[in-house]
Amino acid sequence: MRSEEVTGFGSVVWEGESISYTVVYSSRRRSWAVEVKPDGCVIVRMPQQVPPEKVRMLVEEKAEWIFTQVKKYGSRVGIVRNYIDGEMLPFFGVEYPVVRKAGAVAKAEFLDDCFVVTVPEGFSPDASRDVAKDMIVLLFRRIGFSPLEEIIGKYAPLAGVEPPQLRIRLQERKWGCCTPKNGIIVNARVLLGPKIVAEYIVVHELAHQRYRHHQKSFWDEVERLMPNYQEAERILKTDGWKFVF
Numbered sequence: 001m002r003s004e005e006v007t008g009f010g011s012v013v014w015e016g017e018s019i020s021y022t023v024v025y026s027s028r029r030r031s032w033a034v035e036v037k038p039d040g041c042v043i044v045r046m047p048q049q050v051p052p053e054k055v056r057m058l059v060e061e062k063a064e065w066i067f068t069q070v071k072k073y074g075s076r077v078g079i080v081r082n083y084i085d086g087e088m089l090p091f092f093g094v095e096y097p098v099v100r101k102a103g104a105v106a107k108a109e110f111l112d113d114c115f116v117v118t119v120p121e122g123f124s125p126d127a128s129r130d131v132a133k134d135m136i137v138l139l140f141r142r143i144g145f146s147p148l149e150e151i152i153g154k155y156a157p158l159a160g161v162e163p164p165q166l167r168i169r170l171q172e173r174k175w176g177c178c179t180p181k182n183g184i185i186v187n188a189r190v191l192l193g194p195k196i197v198a199e200y201i202v203v204h205e206l207a208h209q210r211y212r213h214h215q216k217s218f219w220d221e222v223e224r225l226m227p228n229y230q231e232a233e234r235i236l237k238t239d240g241w242k243f244v245f
């Protein structure tokens, strides 16, 4: 059975450019390694117990090599969203255009299959972009709630657990986690990916309600609940870096 899990991600900066990486923890691993795939995605493999700060430190030491590799493959470095007119933004993997407006109050709405973002005038371009981003994240947390609740509603009975309380948050390095009081937190970034990814993150956390570890019994339960979960893990490994606001 598998002992690997995508549980983290981060980004490393070198000479003003940023590259995102995915962290795969493995209970079998004793040393760490970094791999740059031909499609430019960076996978950092770590033993189970390495804390995120240590991961970042190790990756930073290798930054120059990582950037050289990524550039060798000619891949794009990072994704920058400006939330301006016509820019496409994915929600559960389906892309919708952004419509940018000026108005008295900053807000974002999903109207007629568009993300309508209103930002007051008078901000610098950077500040205006940040306001638009904050509004979009708030909107995603709002409209992402019921689809995720639906997934919980489908899988909690199968897992034989009480539907946990759901929270959606923009998090630095985890796709999902459990709270001590039977709740689950899903990273808002998950909403930028296809639905199968959201489904997997929910299933993963639901399975943790009974199996608070990553041993074989846990992975057996994940597989029982969602036989195609490895497809979602594959997407997280190759495309997870693109799911950014």
Ligand SMILES: [Zn+2]
Pocket: 005, 007, 204, 208, 214
């Ligand atoms: Zn886990």
